[in-house]
Amino acid sequence: MRPFFKFNTMKKFLFFTVLFTISYFIHSQPITVSPTLPTDADEVTITFDATKASRTDLVGYTGDLYAHTGVKVEGNTSWQYVIGSWGNNTTQPKLSRTGTNTYQLVISPSIREFYSVPTDKKITQMCFVFRSADGSKQTEDVFYDVYEQGLSVSITNPTQNNPIYEINDIIDIQASANNATSVSLFIDNQLVENVTSQTVTHSYTAAEYGKHWIKVLATDGTSTVKDSVYILVRSNVNVAELPQGAHPGVNIIDENTATIVLYDPPALKSYVYLIGNFSNWLPDDPYYMNRTPDGKYYWITLTDLNPNTEYAFQFLIDGYLRIADPFTNKTLDPNDVYIPSSTYPNLMSYPTGKTSGIISVFSTNQEQYTWQVTDFTPPSKQNLIIYELHIRDFVGDSYIQTVRDSLSYLKKLGINAVELMPINEFEGNDSWGYNPSFYFAPDKAYGTPNDYKAFIDEAHSMGMAVIIDMVLNHSFGQSPLVQMYSNSDGTSLGEPTADNPWYNTTCPHPPYCWGYDFNHESVETQKFVDSVLTYWLTEYKVDGFRFDFTKGFTNNQNANEGSAYDASRIAILERIADKIWSINPNAYVILEHFCDNTEEKTLAEYRSSEGKGMLIWGNMNYSYNEATMGWISSSDFSWIAAKQRGWHVPHVVGYMESHDEERLMYKNITYGNSSNPEHDVKSLPIALKRMETAANLFIPFPGPKMIWQFGELGYDISIDYNGRVGKKPIHWEYYQNDDRREVFNTFAHLNRLKQQYDAFKTDNYDYSTTGSIKWLKLNGSDMDVVIAGNFDVTSKSTTITFNNTGWWYEYFSGDSIELSTTSYNLTLNPAEYRIFTSKRINKNDIFVGINQPKTSSDLSIWPNPAADELFISYNQPQLGIATFKIYSLTGQLVYSFQKQNFSGSNIVNIMLPSNLPSGVYLLNLTSNGINRTEKIIIRK
Numbered sequence: 001m002r003p004f005f006k007f008n009t010m011k012k013f014l015f016f017t018v019l020f021t022i023s024y025f026i027h028s029q030p031i032t033v034s035p036t037l038p039t040d041a042d043e044v045t046i047t048f049d050a051t052k053a054s055r056t057d058l059v060g061y062t063g064d065l066y067a068h069t070g071v072k073v074e075g076n077t078s079w080q081y082v083i084g085s086w087g088n089n090t091t092q093p094k095l096s097r098t099g100t101n102t103y104q105l106v107i108s109p110s111i112r113e114f115y116s117v118p119t120d121k122k123i124t125q126m127c128f129v130f131r132s133a134d135g136s137k138q139t140e141d142v143f144y145d146v147y148e149q150g151l152s153v154s155i156t157n158p159t160q161n162n163p164i165y166e167i168n169d170i171i172d173i174q175a176s177a178n179n180a181t182s183v184s185l186f187i188d189n190q191l192v193e194n195v196t197s198q199t200v201t202h203s204y205t206a207a208e209y210g211k212h213w214i215k216v217l218a219t220d221g222t223s224t225v226k227d228s229v230y231i232l233v234r235s236n237v238n239v240a241e242l243p244q245g246a247h248p249g250v251n252i253i254d255e256n257t258a259t260i261v262l263y264d265p266p267a268l269k270s271y272v273y274l275i276g277n278f279s280n281w282l283p284d285d286p287y288y289m290n291r292t293p294d295g296k297y298y299w300i301t302l303t304d305l306n307p308n309t310e311y312a313f314q315f316l317i318d319g320y321l322r323i324a325d326p327f328t329n330k331t332l333d334p335n336d337v338y339i340p341s342s343t344y345p346n347l348m349s350y351p352t353g354k355t356s357g358i359i360s361v362f363s364t365n366q367e368q369y370t371w372q373v374t375d376f377t378p379p380s381k382q383n384l385i386i387y388e389l390h391i392r393d394f395v396g397d398s399y400i401q402t403v404r405d406s407l408s409y410l411k412k413l414g415i416n417a418v419e420l421m422p423i424n425e426f427e428g429n430d431s432w433g434y435n436p437s438f439y440f441a442p443d444k445a446y447g448t449p450n451d452y453k454a455f456i457d458e459a460h461s462m463g464m465a466v467i468i469d470m471v472l473n474h475s476f477g478q479s480p481l482v483q484m485y486s487n488s489d490g491t492s493l494g495e496p497t498a499d500n501p502w503y504n505t506t507c508p509h510p511p512y513c514w515g516y517d518f519n520h521e522s523v524e525t526q527k528f529v530d531s532v533l534t535y536w537l538t539e540y541k542v543d544g545f546r547f548d549f550t551k552g553f554t555n556n557q558n559a560n561e562g563s564a565y566d567a568s569r570i571a572i573l574e575r576i577a578d579k580i581w582s583i584n585p586n587a588y589v590i591l592e593h594f595c596d597n598t599e600e601k602t603l604a605e606y607r608s609s610e611g612k613g614m615l616i617w618g619n620m621n622y623s624y625n626e627a628t629m630g631w632i633s634s635s636d637f638s639w640i641a642a643k644q645r646g647w648h649v650p651h652v653v654g655y656m657e658s659h660d661e662e663r664l665m666y667k668n669i670t671y672g673n674s675s676n677p678e679h680d681v682k683s684l685p686i687a688l689k690r691m692e693t694a695a696n697l698f699i700p701f702p703g704p705k706m707i708w709q710f711g712e713l714g715y716d717i718s719i720d721y722n723g724r725v726g727k728k729p730i731h732w733e734y735y736q737n738d739d740r741r742e743v744f745n746t747f748a749h750l751n752r753l754k755q756q757y758d759a760f761k762t763d764n765y766d767y768s769t770t771g772s773i774k775w776l777k778l779n780g781s782d783m784d785v786v787i788a789g790n791f792d793v794t795s796k797s798t799t800i801t802f803n804n805t806g807w808w809y810e811y812f813s814g815d816s817i818e819l820s821t822t823s824y825n826l827t828l829n830p831a832e833y834r835i836f837t838s839k840r841i842n843k844n845d846i847f848v849g850i851n852q853p854k855t856s857s858d859l860s861i862w863p864n865p866a867a868d869e870l871f872i873s874y875n876q877p878q879l880g881i882a883t884f885k886i887y888s889l890t891g892q893l894v895y896s897f898q899k900q901n902f903s904g905s906n907i908v909n910i911m912l913p914s915n916l917p918s919g920v921y922l923l924n925l926t927s928n929g930i931n932r933t934e935k936i937i938i939r940k
Contacts, residue, residue, distance in 0.1 A: 029052070029142055029143075029144075030048055030049050030050065030051075030052035030053040030054075030139065030142060031046055031047060031048050031049070031128070031142055031144060032046075032047045032049075033045070033046055033047075033144055034047075035178075036154070036156060036176045037147045037152055037153075037154055037176055037177070037178050038111060038126075038144075038146055038147065039111070039146065039147050039148065039149045039152075039178065040110065040111045040112040040117070040123045040146055040149065041110050041111070041112065041149055042110060042111060043106065043107065043108045043109055043110060044106070044107040044108075044111060044126075045104060045105075045106050045107075046067075046104065046105040046106075046107065046126075046128070046144075047098070047102060047103070047104050048065075048095065048102065048103045048104070048105070048128075048130055049101060049102050050101040050102070050103075050130075050139075051101050053130075053139045053140065053142075054139070054140045055138065055139055055140050057132070057136075057137035057138060057139070058101070058130065058132065058137050058138070058139065059101055060100075060101070061101075061132055061137055063132055063133050063134075064089075064094060064095075064132075064133040065094070065095040065097070065103050065130055065131070065132065065133075066089045066092045066093065066094050066095065066130070066131050066132075066133065067092060067093045067094075067095060067105055067128055067129070067130055067131075068082070068084075068086055068092055068128070068129040068130075068131060069082070069083055069092070069093060069105075069115075069126065069127060069128045069129075070082035070083065070115065070127050071111070071115050071117060071123050071124075071125060071126055071127060071146070072123070072124050072125040072127060072143070073117065073121045073122060073123055073124060074121070074122040074123075074124055079127050080117075080121075081115040081116060081117050083114075083115065087135050089131075089133060093105055095130070103130075107126070111123060111126065111146060122148075123146045124145065124146060125143045125144060125145055125146055126143070126144045126146060127141065127142070127143055128141070128142040128143075128144075129141055129142070130142075147178065150178070150179055150223075151177075151178065151179045151180060151218060151219075151220045151223050151224075151225050152177065152178045152179070152218070152225060153175060153176070153177040153178075153180065153183065153216055153217070153218035153225050153226065153227050154175065154176055154177075154227050155173070155174070155175045155214065155216055155227045155228070155229050156174045156175060156176055157172060157173065157174040158171060158173065158214070158229060158231055159229065160229045160230070160282070161356070162319060162320055163229065163230055163231045163232055163282065163283065164231070164232050164233075164234055164273070164283055164316075164319035165206045165231055165232070165233050165234070165319075166206070166233070166234065167206060167207070167209060167233055168205060168206060168207060169205070169206045169233070170203055170204070170205055170206075171203070171204045171205075171206060171231065172201065172202075172203055173185065173187075173200075173201065173202040173203070173204055173214060174199070174200070174201050175199070175200050175201075175216040175227065176198060176199050177198045177199070177200075177216075177218040178198065179220055180198060180218035180219060180220055181196065181219060181220050181221050182194060182195065182196050182218070182219055183195050183196075183197070183198070183199075183200045183216060183217070183218045184200075184216065184217045184218075185200050185202055185214070185215075185216050186213075186214070186215040186216070186217070187202075187204060187212060187213070187214055187215075188212055188213055189213065189215070192204075200216065206231070206233040208233060209233050209234070209235045210232070210233060210285065211230050211231070211232050211284065211285070212230070212231050212232075212233065213228060213229075213230055214228060214229050214230075214231060215227075215228040216228070230282055232282075232283050232284065232285075234271060234283075234288070234319075235285075235288075237270075237271050237288070237289075237290070237291045238288070238290045238291070239290070239291055239292070239293055240290040240291075240292070240299075241292060241293065242261065242292050242297045242299055243259055243299065243301070246259050246261050246299060247261065248261050248262065248263040248297075248326070248327050249261060249325055249326075249327030249328065249440075250325065250327070250328070250360075250362045252362075252364050252366075253301070254364070255305070255307035255364045255365055256303060256304060256305050256306075256307065256364065257301065257302065257303050257305065257364070258301070258302050258305060258362065258364055259299060259300070259301045259302075260274060260299065260300055260301075260302065260313070260325070261297055261298070261299045262289070262297070262298040262299070262315050262317075262325070263296065263297060263326075264295065264296055264297065264298065264484075265296055265501040265524050266485070266499050266501055267294065267295030267296050268485070268499055269298070269317050269318055269484075270318050271288070271289075271291075271317075271318060271319075272289040272291075272298040272315050272316065272317050272318075273287055273288055273289065273315075273316040274287040274289055274300050274302075274313055274314075274315065274316075275287065275313065275314050275315075275316050275322070275355065276311060276312050276313030276314065276359075277311060277312045277313075277351065278302075278311060278313075280354070281314075281351060281354040281355040283316055287300065288300075289315075298315075305364050307363070307364045307365035308363075308365060309363065310348055310361055310362070310363045311361070311362055311363065312332055312348060312351070312359045312360065312361050313325070313359070313360050313361075313362075314355060314357065314359055314360065315480075317484070321483060321484070321488070322355060322356060322357045323357065323358075323480035323483050323484065324357065324358040324359055324360040324438070324480055325360040325480070326438070326439075326479070326480040326481050326528075327440055327531070328360035328361065328362070328438060328440060328441055329362075329440045329441050329442075329449065330360070330361040330362070330441055330444075330449070331358050331359060331360060331361065331425055331438055331441050331444070332348060332350050332351075332358070332359035332360075332361055333350065333358055333359075333444075334350050334352065335428055335429050336349075336350055336444065337349075337350070338429055339429060339444055339445055340397075342397070342399070343397065343398070343399050343444075343445070343446070343447055344444045344447065344448055345448075347444065348361060357478075358437070358438070358478050358480075367450060369449075369450045369453040369454070369457075371453070371457055371541065372457050372461060373457055373460040373461050376460040376465075376541070376543070377586060378417070378465035378543040378544070378586050378587075378588065379416045379417060379463070379465060379755075381588070381613075381615060381650075381651065381703075381704055382650060382702065382703065382704070382761045383416065383704075383754065383755045383761070384416065384417050384465075384588075384615075384653075384704035384705070385414060385415050385416050385417065385699070385704070385705055385706075385707070385751045385754065385755070386415075386417045386418075386419050386467065386653065386704065386705070386706040386707070387410055387413070387415040387417070387418050387419065387706075387707050387709065388419045388421070388655075388658060388659060388706055388707070388708050388709065389403070389418065389419070389420065389421070389709040390420075390421040390432065390433075390659060390709065391403055391420065391421070391423070391446045392430065392445075392446075392727060393709070393727060393728045393730060394406070394709050394730065395730065396730050398445060398446060399446065399447055399451075400423075400446045400447040400451045400452055400455050401447055401451050401454070401455070403455060404451075404454060404455040404458050404459075405864075405865050405937070406863075406865075407455075407458055407459055407462055407464065408462075408862040408863030408864060409863050410464065411462050411463075411464070411862065411863075412748065412862070412863060412871075413707075413712055413744065413747060413748050413751065414747070414748045414749075414750075414751025414752045414755065415464060415707070415751065416463060416464055416465065416755065417464060417465040417466070417467055417543070417588075418459055418464055418465070418466050418467070419467040419468070419469065419546055419590075419706070420466070420467070420468050420469060421433050421469045421659060422434060422436060422468070422469045422470070422471055422548075423442050423443055423446060423452065423468055423469075424436055424438060424439050424440070424441060424442060424443065424468075424470075425437055425438035425439075425441040425442070425443050425444075426443060426476075427476050427477075427478050429443075429445040430445075430727065431725070432659065432725045433469065433471070434471050434514070434548060435476040435514075435515065436471045436475055436476065436479075437475055437476050437477070437478035437479040438478070438479070439528075439532045440532065440535055442540075452540060453540060453541075456540060456541055456542065457541075460541070465543035465544070465588070466541075466542050466543055467542065467543060467544045467545065467546055467588055467590065468536060468542050468545060468546070469545075469546045469548060470532070470533075470536075470545040470546065470547055470548065471548045471549075472518060472520075472529055472532070472547060472548075472553075473514075473517065473518060473548060473549040473550070473552040473553065474507075474513075474514050474515035474516055474517050474518060474549075474552070475503070475515055475516050475518070476515040476516070477515070477516070479516070481500075481502045481503070481528070482496060482500075482502075482503060482516045484500070485497050485499045485500035485501070485503075486500065495516075496516055501522055501524035501525070502518060502519065502522060502524055502525045502528060503516045503517060503518060503519055503525075504516075504517045504518070504519045504555065507552075508554070508555045508556070508557055509551070509552050509554065509556075509557060509558075509562045510557075511561065512549065512551070512552060512561070512562060517552065518553075519555065520553045520554070520555075520572045521555055521568070521572070526575065529576060529579075530579050533545065533576070533579060533580055533583070534579075534583055537580065537583045537584050537587060538583065543584070543586070543587060543588060544580070544584075544587040544588025544589060544590065545580070545587075545588070545589065545590065546588075546590040546591075546592065546617075547576075547589070547590065547591050547592065548592055549592055550569075550573060550591040550592060550593045551563065551569075551592075551593055551594055551595055553569050553572045553573060554566050554568055554569035554572065555568070556568060556569070560596075562595075563594065563595045563596055564595075564596055565595070565596045565598050565599045566595070566599065569595075569599070570599060570602055570603060573591065573603060573614070574603075574606055576589070577589045577606065577607075577612070577614055581607075581612055585612070588615060589614045589615065590614070590615040590616075590617065590653060591603060591614055591615070591616050591617065592617045593616055593617065594617070594619070597645055597646070600616045600645070600647075601645065601646060601647050603616060604616050604642075604647050604649055604651035604652075605647065605648055605649055605651075608648070608649045608651070613649050613651050614651065615651045615652075615653045615704060616651060616652060616653065617653050617655070617658075617706075618639065618640060618652035618653055618654040618655065619655065619658070619660075619661070620637050620639060620640050620654055620655065620656055620698075621655070621656060621657060621658070621661035621662070621664075622634075623635055623636055623637035623639070624637050624656040624664065624694050624698065625656070625662070625664050625667050625668075627690075627694060627697075627774070627791040628664050628667075628668050628672075628681075628687070628690045628691060628693075628694050628791070629667055629668055629671055629672045629673055629681055630672060630673030630675075630681045630690070630791065630792065630793045630830075631673060632771070632772050632791060632792055635769075635791060636769050636770045637697075637698075637769050637774075638767065638769045638770070640652065640654040640698065640701050640769075641701055641702075641703075641765075641767060642702070642703055643763075643765070650702045650703030650704075650763065651703065651704070652703050652704075653703075653704045653705070653706050654698065654701060654703060654704070654705050654706070655705065655706040655707070655708065656694060656698055656708075656711065657707070657708035657711045658706065658708050659708065661708075661719065662718065662719050662720075663708075663711075663715055663716060663717065663718065663719060664691065664694070664711070665687055665688070665691065665714040665715060665716035666716045666717065666718045666719075668681055668682070668687035668690060668691075668716070669681075669682050669683075669684060669687050669716055670682070672687060673793045675793060676793040676794055676830070679793045679794070679830040679831070681793065684716075684739065685739045686831065687714070687716075688714045688739045688740060688742070688743050689739070689742075689831045690791070690831045691711075691714050691743050692742065692743055692746040692831070692833065693789040693790070693791060693831045693832070693833045694789075694791075695743070695746050695747050695750055696746070696750065696787055696789050696833040696835065697769070697774050697775075697776060697787060697789050697833075699747070699750040699751060699754055700750060700753065700754060700760055700776060700778065700785070700787055700835075701765075701767075701776060702760065702761060702762060702763065702765060702778070705754075707747065710731065710734065712743060712744045712747040712748075713731070713734040713735060713737075713740045713741075713743060713744055714734070714739075714740050714743050715731065715734070717729055717731075732867065732939075735867060735868070736867070736868060749811075749812070749843060749846065752846050753811070753835075753841075753846070756846065757780070757783060757785075757841075758780050758781060758782065758783075759778045759779075759780025759781075759782070759783045759784065759785050759837075760778060760780075760785070762778050762779055762780050762781075764778075764779040764780075765777060765778045765779060766779075771796075771798070772790055772791055772792035772796040772798075773788055773789065773790050773791075773792075773796050773797075773798040773826070773828060774788070774789055774791060775787060775788040775789075775798075775800055776788075777800075777802075777803070779803060782839075783837055783838050783839050784802075784803045784804070784837070784838040785835065785836065785837050785838075786800060786802055786803075786808070786834075786835075786836040787833070787834070787835050787836075788800060788826055788828065788833065788834050789828070789831075789832070789833035789834075790828035790829065790830055790831065790832050790833070791831075792830055793830050794830055795827060795828065795829050795830065796827070796828060796830075797825060797826065797827040797828075798825075798826055799823055799824065799825050799826070800823075800824050800826055801822050801823055801824075802819055802822045802823075802824055802836070803822065803838070804819075804822060804838070805819045805820055805821060805822055806818065806819060806838075807819075807838075808836040808837070808838060809836065809837050809838075809839070809840040809841065810834055810835065810836055811835040811836075811837060811841055811843055812833075812834075812835060812843065814843070816840070817836070859872070859873075859874050859925060859932045859934055860872065860873045860874070861923060861934055861936060864936050864937060865936075865937035865938065865939040866912065866936065866937070866938060866939070867912075867938070867939060868911065868912055868914070869909060869910060869911050869912060870909070870910045870912065870923075870936070871908070871909055871910075872884065872908040872909075872910065872923075872925070873908070874925065874927075874930075874932070880900075880927060880928050881898060881899070881900055881927060881928075882898065882899045882908070882925060882926070882927035883896070883897075883898050883925070883926045883927065884896070884897045884898070884899070884908065884910060884923065884924070884925055885897075885923070885924045885926075886921050886922070886923050886924075886936070887921060887922045887924065888919070888921060888922075889919075889920055889921070889922070894913070894916060894921070895910075895912070895913055895916070897910055912938065916938055917938070918938050918939050919937075919938055920935060920936075920937055920938075921935070921936050921937075921938060922934070922935060922936070923935075923936050
């Protein structure tokens with residue numbers, strides 16, 4: 001299908017409209033079709049009315065209009081036989097204008113010939129997206145049924161989409177047929193009309209409450225076909241108090257009973273039916289919801305439920321609006337057909353043709369998860385090394401379990417916190433996730449709820465915190481909270497109205513506006529936000545949140561594009577932080593803020609005397625990239641230091657790259673300084689070496705740091721590859737490249753130095769980041785550190801004043817210098833770097849005991865899956881000679897290795913044969929009567 005793409009240079013959204021936010025039944029859409037019941041052999045006239053489209057882009061448009069069009073065929077849910085290609089108007093049909101907002105398209109000489117569909121394919125629908133000439137304006141996906149040749153009949157009014165009527169309503173019943181000699185209309189099995197034409201009409205007065213059955217029969221004298229719909233004439237709403245303890249959403253009472261509650265804060269809705277697979281998606285009297293005396297809640301208790309069955313449901317509000325439960329922890333979506341069963345097994349099918357929109361799912365016997373780690377304490381803020389990753393672009397199958405399998409790689413890198421880009425349900429399956437709609441449901445595109453929990457549990461077992469990216473600046477149109485109070489008619493999206501208790505009617509902080517803007521000053525929004533955060537902290541045991549675009553958590557239109565100091569915004573964020581810390585005092589509160597430094601300082605230092613305080617994103621992409629490219633005059637990255645900002649706490653989450661920035665290595669090899677042929681930054685080995693230099697003057701700065709996925713391997717694919725938010729190539733093979741692995745190793749060393757030595761946590765430090773040679777001096781209680789790196793493309797010298805005379809030790813080389821004076825003249829080649837410490841650190845010892853995952857076995861193996869090497873330890877006393885053998889599952893010995901004097905105090909590193917294919921193997925250890933076998937996975 002085609003992506004609908006909306007992008008602002010400061011933000012990001014992508015979602016695929018495989019079926020649009022609101023699915024359409026045949027007669028609730030912006031096209032009319034002649035003939036009404038087209039067959040594949042008919043010439044068809046399509047009339048498009050822009051005012052009836054869900055998306056209003058084309059209302060008032062005066063230019064040419066084109067149709068991206070194809071068909072659906074039986075046995076295939078995706079578009080087929082599409083004419084031309086997406087976005088290429090020269091190959092796509094052009095519509096004829098018939099009015100201010102109306103157009104026509106003639107499908108001729110027949111549907112089958114127009115779309116060139118083979119005769120052995122059964123056409124079930126025509127598919128359309130209508131687009132402006134330049135492609136900037138377009139409709140949602142529009143579908144219209146195609147009927148089989150021969151005898152057919154269809155009721156065109158009323159439709160099953162809106163079947164509820166009031167007592168004494170007059171209903172204009174209409175039905176059409178093809179090739180019929182007579183058409184008969186029945187109401188509650190009583191014949192009311194019989195005609196010999198192809199159309200029958202009848203005016204019916206809804207004089208009795210309850211369900212009524214409308215049926216039409218068409219015959220050609222030999223065969224008979226029928227169509228039918230139910231209508232419901234509703235009675236008055238029953239008023240009853242909300243059951244004690246019930247809250248909005250699904251309340252499981254026992255394995256056979258559940259109370260379902262819809263919250264209507266302004267008490268504006270008139271009535272609600274619960275519809276679902278238990279009612280064949282039709283409103284019915286047994287599922288007419290009670291209303292509380294204050295009008296703010298609708299509720300119903302379901303009994304005789306089967307604990308082994310999943311129930312799918314929606315709220316049908318006021319007869320026209322179908323929404324899912326805003327508090328649901330599982331949804332059904334037409335896009336679910338594109339989720340592999342390996343990622344989400346046994347996923348219930350979407351009831352296509354029976355309802356529209358997103359669906360809620362619940363079970364009274366939901367599968368529980370048994371947590372292995374129940375007492376995890378996240379790393380301190382000062383020690384934090386965050387790894388930001390996007391599941392889709394980190395592992396090839398977009399599966400959270402595969403990310404879990406890769407945690408040993410992150411552990412080896414020295415990561416102690418993983419930050420996942422948004423994982424709660426977003427629109428479509430292929431997205432960065434900043435188009436959220438359901439806040440309590442993990443997106444099924446990445447796995448099941450227990451898959452996510454197993455990932456978090458495993459990370460905790462390896463000492464890594466898990467932070468999730470939470471988008472509470474806005475929602476997108478699938479959100480029930482948006483749809484409940486908007487100017488939508490139920491078949492199209494609309495803007496929130498003034499009655500909406502959660503959203504602003506318009507975004508108050510242009511130009512940075514996306515989706516529908518939360519009103520964070522609303523009490524209802526605050527209650528909702530608190531429930532979302534509480535849920536993820538308790539149900540999934542996440543260790544904190546990175547909040548997207550917190551600059552937007554205000555209703556003020558302040559100066560400097562929203563960045564000026566805003567006391568109301570500070571109060572909102574402090575309230576949110578207090579709520580989080582009331583649940584988990586150690587939780588991280590990370591803000592993507594980019595506001596006035598005085599405001600960021602206030603937030604960073606809020607309750608810092610209690611060990612709290614918020615962490616503020618510090619984007620240093622531009623300055624570090626200028627340094628890595630060799631453009632010295634614009635390479636001052638001193639803002640990485642909290643001291644430079646005047647903060648009393650080191651709460652800058654500094655980063656050289658994030659999901660939002662261009663990749664350093666891409667710019668290095670594209671725009672790097674080539675003035676010195678002996679040190680051409682555009683050369684891959686040199687560009688990578690400069691990444692090592694940057695890391696040395698990045699990670700050691702006091703305060704938390706963040707690494708964007710594969711930055712540690714010099715990922716050099718542009719952010720704009722395949723569109724800014726489009727899928728990017730995954731290059732795990734980078735680790736096999738010696739130069740790239742050196743970048744990884746440098747990051748790993750620096751990450752561990754930062755976590756293991758107090759000198760890297762000091763608040764007594766100095767730095768110079770303006771010249772060619774940039775340096776950082778850390779004055780610790782038990783050790784001092786001096787770090788320097790040359791970012792120029794030629795050799796440079798400078799004088800650095802050390803803290804004291806005597807011996808100093810260079811960490812990477814193992815060399816030492818003895819200073820008789822504190823003034824030291826240092827000459828560095830381009831991209832050369834040094835770390836001097838006042839006490840010797842053996843870099844080979846720094847990894848011992850750090851990189852081992854917890855395991856129930858006394859034999860530990862990591863990483864697993866592995867690519868080129870394994871690390872092995874055994875938690876037992878001295879064993880002597882140890883033999884390690886790797887076997888295929890068929891018993892073939894593929895590798896053998898011996899280690900002298902093996903014991904639990906050392907680690908064996910095995911380099912795997914390069915020709916060993918990917919697969920599952922058995923690793924066997926034998927030594928001094930010990931025999932242990934563990935499964936390993938080789939993944940090239």
